[in-house]
Amino acid sequence: MKLAIYPGTFDPVTNGHLDILERAASVFGTVYVAVAKNIHKNPLFTIDERIKLIKECTSQYPNVKIDQFEGLAVDYAHKVGASVIIRGLRAISDFDYEFQMALMNRHMNDSIDTVFFMPHEDYTYLSSSTVREIVRFGGNINAFVPEIVKNELIKKLRSK
């Protein structure tokens, strides 16, 4: 059974990410959610907090494991023995960036393929920063994140 990684910042994990993950977990033997210690972003949640939230939201999937990584995604995939990188394509606007990243990753390691899943159409306009912004200004995010993520976001943002 093939092993895949699903890399991302997940600041925080949303229903859109979970939708992609559920689809991937039904296709691949094991999926590692690889939480990036992203140097280009300044995440609201620490890496441990992001991992804890993903773990709590994915406990129903026996073949999903949560890990963290630093550096190149292809190197992490190689290290854990994965031959596939999962990415989500929400809209055509994702395509250019994803195409470039997939080809660059293949250039760096030809034995690792990128496989794209499309989330449910309800999540095509969803992103972690939108969700953070809505909470910051008191809006309702019930449709976009699990209850536990909502509570942690409210705790974190409204304490600031």
Ligand code: COA
């Ligand atoms: N549902 C909801 N939101 C989604 C989503 C989905 N299905 N898919 C993507 N998004 C959102 C994310 O929440 C994120 O939102 P934000 O920018 O508002 O926080 C945004 O889309 C971008 O997500 P993504 O493209 O997955 O970027 P990322 O920052 O989460 O992760 C890495 C990017 C870490 C996977 C990538 O930079 C990487 O692999 N880095 C390691 C270094 C490397 O190998 N680089 C590649 C060299 S070619």
